[in-house]
Amino acid sequence: MIDPSRPLRPLPSSPRPPAPVAAQPADGAAKLSQSPSPELLLSAATAKGQALPTLALNLAAEVQPSDWGDVTVAERQANLKQLQSLAHDLKARNTPGVELWSKLTQAAVAAYEGRQLAPGRKSDFVMQDLSIALVGGDALKHLQSYLKLPWVRRPDPMVNTFMRDWALMGVPPADQNWERVGWAGDKLDRHRCADFRPEINDGSENQIYHTLFYQFMAYTTQAPFTIHGGSLVHEIRDNGTSSEDHNAAFVGMSTGMAMRRMRDGAQPETSLREWPVITRAAYGKGGGPDLATSERARITDQGIRHLLGNKPLAWKAQNLLIDTVKEVKSWF
Structure with a gap:
């Protein structure tokens, strides 16, 4: 109750509003939330065969693509190094070329067994890993060159998917040191194609590299x-x-197309487990060692035999031209 005998105290003056403060820069999290996602930047760059934006490069290791399932970037990088180590070990043990190649394929397939990953993506990962381990920088280089061809207006979406996946793994390496990321080298076959089909045996140490490309x-x-x-x-x-070599290109193309059809088919995971057998049957002398036990090996061998035994006239003419050029080159 107010006592009328006591004077009223003056009311305190209203506080002044705070002085305007200059806008402060947003913190790191806010900046990132306002920027395009690294995945978006990566996709935009790889779609045009361009160099990756700085933000995408800096954050690539932190991105976990939704289609990678439970597989991490670190695991994929480790898989490449393990393939590299296995390739060097097999070479040191004088393993013939096709056998070496098939064992690397088997190891690449095994790395994703049991993972929570779509079967088609498992196939992609295996092809990506083998390509880096056995072809190295030329795989990415020629994929980028392909995108720049004037008649390539609607490339298969797989091209950009491969480039995005590799970018997230730190490929290409900033220092262009492909051995550091897992390339095993191009001269792995000390037997110089001894266990390759005669039609694709050029007597070199690098026919794995050439054909897998x-x-x-x-x-x-x-x-x-x-x-x-x-x-x-x-x-x-x-x-x-x-x-x-030209024959090997045809056989490699035929095998790669078949593997892609399997990847996109009804049983991609079952087909992926047969990739080592397919490798031996497609490239191995006499169709490889699995003809008596594997229906897939027999089908693959028959297809390659038919391909090589029924070359169209244009292919034969090209081989004649290539052999002529080879002879002319030998004169100099």
Whole structure:
């Protein structure tokens, strides 16, 4: 109750409003929330074959793509190093080329067994890992070159998927040291194609590298005519000219296309487990050692025999041209 005999105290003056404060920069989290996601930046860059934006590069290791299931970037990087180590070990033990290749394929497949990952993506990961381990920087280089071809207007979505996945794994390496990320080198076959089919035996140490390159390109791009043209130009222009190499390009393309059909088919996981057998049957002398026990090996061998035994006239003419160029090169 108010006592009228006591004077009222003056009311305190209203507090002044705070002085305006200059806008402060948002913290790191807010900045990131306002920026395009690294996945979006990666996709935009790889779709055009461009260098990756700085933000995407800095954050790539922190991104977990939704289609990677429970597989982490660190695990994928470790898988590459394990394939590299296995390749070096098999080479040191003088393992013949096709056998070495099939054992690496088996190891690459086993790395994703039992993971919570879509079967088709398992196939992609295996092809990606083998390509980096056995082809190295040329895999990414020629995939980027393919995107820049004027007639490639609607590339297969798999091309950008591969480039995005590799970017998240730190591929290409900033220092271009492909051995550091898992490349095992291109001369792994000390037997110089002794266990390859005669039609693709060029007597070199690097036929795994050469043939897998075409397998990978066909699986990824689904563009056999472009790849075929690239092989012809390569054999005429570059070193190592041989019709056996050109044949290997056709066999590699055929196998890569078949693996892609299996990946997109009704039983991709079952088919993926057969990739080591397919490798031996497609590239191995006499169809490899599995013909008596594997229906897949028999089907693959029959397909490759038919391919090599029924070359169209254009293929035969190209081989004649390549052999002529090889002879001319030997004069200098």
